[in-house]
């Protein structure tokens with residue numbers, strides 16, 4: 001009974017993996033399985049949470065040293081693609097200064113991960129919006145000091 005159930009679960013997982021690979025491509029699939037930068041950063045210098053019209057949220061955490069991002073993290077309560085897009089947004093923020101961060105957009109995230117199906121493109125725009133808000137938070141705090 002247990003073996004049959006385990007086999008069923010394994011088969012189901014393989015099927016889901018195969019469909020995800022087919023629909024989203026290898027690069028997105030790999031990040032989906034290993035979403036690096038999925039972390040909460042304590043005392044971030046820049047933080048924002050954005051909620052999309054789909055109802056999902058992405059949070060971005062940034063820490064700066066000498067004006068560049070040295071630590072980045074994200075959280076999401078959303079779909080698989082939001083996990084991938086948040087992860088890429090955090091990765092793309094690493095090592096960048098404020099001016100360079102402004103260039104990270106939904107388009108550049110989509111380009112970096114090799115595109116998404118049309119119905120999931122908004123997930124990249126949500127990740128970019130969260131990143132840009134976290135940057136604004138950083139700049140407004142920095143300018144107050």
Ligand code: FES
Nearest residue numbers: 054056079082123
């Ligand atoms: Fe809402 Fe992807 S469906 S962020």
